[in-house]
Amino acid sequence: MYEIIEGFLEAIRLIVTLDPDVMAIAARSIIISLTATIIATLFAVPLGAAINFSTFPGKKSLINLIQTLYSLPTVVVGLLIFLLISRVGPFGFLRLLFTPTAMVIAQTVLVLPILTGLTISALSGVDPVIRDTLYSLGATRLQFLINIMKEARFAILAAVAVGFGRAISEVGAAILVGGNIMASSFASSTRVLTTAISLETSMGNISQSIALGIVLLVIALGVNLAIARVQHR
Amino acid sequence: MIELDSVSKNFDDTTVLAGVTGQVNRGEIFAVIGPSGAGKSTLLRLIDLLDTPTEGTIRINGLDIHADKERRLSIRRMMGMVFQKPAVFNTTVTENIAVGLRFRGTSKSEIHTRIEEALDTVGLAGYGERRARTLSGGEMQRVALARAMVIEPEVLLMDEPTANLDPVSVEMIEELVIRINRDLGTTILFSTHDMYQGQRLAHRIGVLMDGTFAQVGTPREVFTLPASRNVARFVGIENVVDGVVVAAEDGMSAVDIGNARIRARSSFSRGERVSLCIRSEDIRIAPAIRGRRVFDGNILPGTVTSVVPRGPFSRVTVDCGFPLSSVLSWKAVEDLDLREGSQVTASFTAASVHVVRAGED
Known part of the structure; x- marks a missing residue:
């Protein structure tokens, strides 16, 4: 018990004094996961819109499949990307394994289904009367799409936040394709909050782990508060 | 102006409209009255090109509106529609009213002038910067009416515009309908299950029952000389x-x-x-x-x-x-x-x- 309290106090000290190691890991986490979320958003929102606003056989099954992929195990995604970019894999020549780029790719793949699925939900959640109103006001197809997106903007934003939350909190893919490397330069290191917590804990550095855990929670909290603020405006 | 020629609409196995024939004249207020589920909304949606008839044709100014996909947009832009459920976009009142004008590429200054006028007409002057979602149902419906009005449509379609509204809002909307028709000469086609509203507002009434017009006539004709037992019952x-x-x-x-x-x-x-x-x-x-x-x-x-x-x-x-x-x-x-x-x-x-x-x- 004493050890935990001690660790907790030490953790506070690490955060308050902006410990360079902790801050670097936190910053790297945010950069990697944010990049992955942005890339995934760029794909998922148009894809979700395309699926939602078109009719084709098997549409329901496709949406079901996408929703099933919400719970895609992170290690499975990690493994998949690992196989693709490892030295013997088809993209091995790109030399991406154990780089932040590999982590961005894995996290993008990981959050793509959630973002796509939640975009579909967001768009289909727009009141049908709003859709009819847009058409009745003489919207072209493009004007219609833009305005429906505007109507669903908060729900889409919430989807992006959920995606970011999943990306920054996952550990399986990050460790498999990133490797938890602490290199001399910031850009070539792959140690992020989750992988660092896992390592520090196994090494017995409880205070370091708790500090990193708190930072992770604060980031999650910050994202949620930001979203809530936008939605209440 | 609007001709309905044996218009039918089926949804899967259900027949909603079974050969509606009638005519709405330019500049008149025409009420489609009928019990709930008679197909009033469906008829208005067909006219506004939000749905396609299973059979029959709808002509506006002699033109079959469902015939040519290329012309859909220009035909739709002749019309404005207000729906039963007050629905506003999640933005300010001003932005709500501007939507139709923006679609048409109207200039900023023109949009500004027209919105100010419209807000004044519907009695919402000074509400421009409010968030539309915070308004009451009656106010939202007036925003919807202003939004449909500013595009100066030739035909204004209103699907049970006052259902579920409080009596004061109903009265305001009814006054607006009469004013828009009188001052702008807009042809107005509205549906209602309130036969007295039909009587108050309409120049002519079509009684829609079982998917067809059981009777079309002036309010006086419909109320004193109903064409059938059912119409008689419906008009009280x-x-x-x-x-x-x-x-x-x-x-x-x-x-x-x-x-x-x-x-x-x-x-x-x-x-x-x-x-x-x-x-x-x-x-x-x-x-x-x-x-x-x-x-x-x-x-x-x-x-x-x-x-x-x-x-x-x-x-x-x-x-x-x-x-x-x-x-x-x-x-x-x-x-x-x-x-x-x-x-x-x-x-x-x-x-x-x-x-x-x-x-x-």
């Missing part, structure tokens, strides 16, 4: 009785309704099966003993079966061999000392009986 004629014409002469006929004979003005001939529609306001109730003979009229002895308050009046139902309902003031009920079991005579003139051919229903 409480006494509808079936019978057979047993004698006919000079526009007068005697109709046997089983246990009584009713004299009525009609040109039906002997042997025809008819329905008699008698407005309860036209029925007089008198004490049994003082029943004077009314020239040309019907006097039926009977027993009061119920006295039910209805607003400032009371509805008195008399069993004359068939139930006949009448409307009396509270004072009249008191003076005549009417109560369940009172012996009375019910009388009405032959002219107050409207005779229609008995339907299959």
Whole structure:
């Protein structure tokens, strides 16, 4: 018990004094996961819109499949990307394994289904009367799409936040394709909050782990508060 | 202006519209009235190109609006529509009203002027910067009306625009409908299940029942000379009785309704099966003993079966061999000392009986 309290106090000290190691890991986490979320958003929102606003056989099954992929195990995604970019894999020549780029790719793949699925939900959640109103006001197809997106903007934003939350909190893919490397330069290191917590804990550095855990929670909290603020405006 | 030619619409196995034929003239207010589920919304949606008819054609200015996909947008842009459920975009009131104008590429200054005018017209001046979602249902519906109005449509379609609104908002919207039609000459086609609203606003009414127009006419025609038993019922004629014409002469006929004979003005001939529609306001109730003979009229002895308050009046139902309902003031009920079991005579003139051919229903 004493050890935990001690660790907790030490953790506070690490955060308050902006410990360079902790801050670097936190910053790297945010950069990697944010990049992955942005890339995934760029794909998922148009894809979700395309699926939602078109009719084709098997549409329901496709949406079901996408929703099933919400719970895609992170290690499975990690493994998949690992196989693709490892030295013997088809993209091995790109030399991406154990780089932040590999982590961005894995996290993008990981959050793509959630973002796509939640975009579909967001768009289909727009009141049908709003859709009819847009058409009745003489919207072209493009004007219609833009305005429906505007109507669903908060729900889409919430989807992006959920995606970011999943990306920054996952550990399986990050460790498999990133490797938890602490290199001399910031850009070539792959140690992020989750992988660092896992390592520090196994090494017995409880205070370091708790500090990193708190930072992770604060980031999650910050994202949620930001979203809530936008939605209440 | 708008011609409906045998317009039908099926959704899967359900027939919603079964050959609607009619015409809306330029500059008029046309009301589509009918019970819920009669297909009023579907008809308006077909006209606004939000849906396609299964059969039949809809022409605006002689042009089949569903024929040419290329022209859909320009046809739709001639029209504005207000929906039953007040729906606003999640932004300011001003931005809501601007949407249609932005779609048309109207200049900023023009949009600004038109919005200010529109806000003024619908009584929401000063509401421009408010978030539309925070408004009341009635205010939202006025925003929806302003939004449809600023694009200056040739035709304004309104699908039960005042259903679910408070009485004050209903009155405001009704006034606006009349003003828009009068001041801008906009052709207005609206649907309602409130027959009195149809009567208040419309130049002409189409009664939509079972997927077709059971009757099209002026409010006066529809309310006093309903075309069928069903229409009579819908426009609030409480006494509808079936019978057979047993004698006919000079526009007068005697109709046997089983246990009584009713004299009525009609040109039906002997042997025809008819329905008699008698407005309860036209029925007089008198004490049994003082029943004077009314020239040309019907006097039926009977027993009061119920006295039910209805607003400032009371509805008195008399069993004359068939139930006949009448409307009396509270004072009249008191003076005549009417109560369940009172012996009375019910009388009405032959002219107050409207005779229609008995339907299959």
